[in-house]
Amino acid sequence: MAFAKCVRENGVPDFKDPAPGAAIDDEIDFNSPAFKKAAEACKDVMPTPFLRNEADENWSTADKRKYAACMRSNGVPSFPDPDTSGAFKLDDDDRPDTPQFKKAEEACKQHQPQGTPSMIPSKTGDS
Template identity: 35%
Template sequence: MRMKIVVVAGLLILLSGCADKEPVAAPSADERESQAMKYSQCMRDNGVPSFPDPVDGRLQIQIRKGSDLDPDSEAFQKAQETCKPYAPAGLGEQQANGAQQAQMLKFVACMRENGVPNMPDPQPDGRMLIGGPDGGGVDPESPAFQDAQAKCRDQMPAGMR
């Protein structure tokens, strides 16, 4: 069974406010971590018991068909709907803004130039699908990926560093 690893870059996407509103400060790293922790706990409390805690401010989820970490399962979808108020920015139907998408594309280009030629483009909502059929077969645990990631660290969007 092929595993698809989804790096939920929801914590890297900081959505802009509307032009007619006062600017709002981006949440601090502690606030983003707290929000992601609330979301993780809510998902566990609502039918997805193996939903992971955030690591270094990011939600990294190994999707396994037939497990409780299957986003196509009814239980996962119900929990996701229930936990929507706690979802970190970038999860769901929001779109990455132009600057965020451009930064993510720079990171992807760097990864490709440094030994990960199949690094997939980011999704419109800011997620990066890595591994499995939708993720170019990229193995984030491989030495090539790890080396490229170290070389491209300065190209990573802020929430991924």
């Protein structure tokens, strides 16, 4: 996985490649200066389900569940509830770059705190 390799190369040498469908390494301190620096350096290859920012800390589990239910009712039927860490682990079929996903995300913005990043990855540098 490009993100894991990039994080290792940018100061977190113990960062493991996640198994398919598994959560990101629980043993990593995501608030450590080393990880934050590496994550910033690797943001262009960061997989969507792992995006985090300060707004996420203000997003309650109840509101995340409302967001998930909204996404399901607006065209992404397999959108998951948040896991125990509060992250949404998307299936490979739940592609954030599809028109259906974009439409659902726009319809469900009211369930996100201000400043929450879109799950739709930017395509800068890609063709």
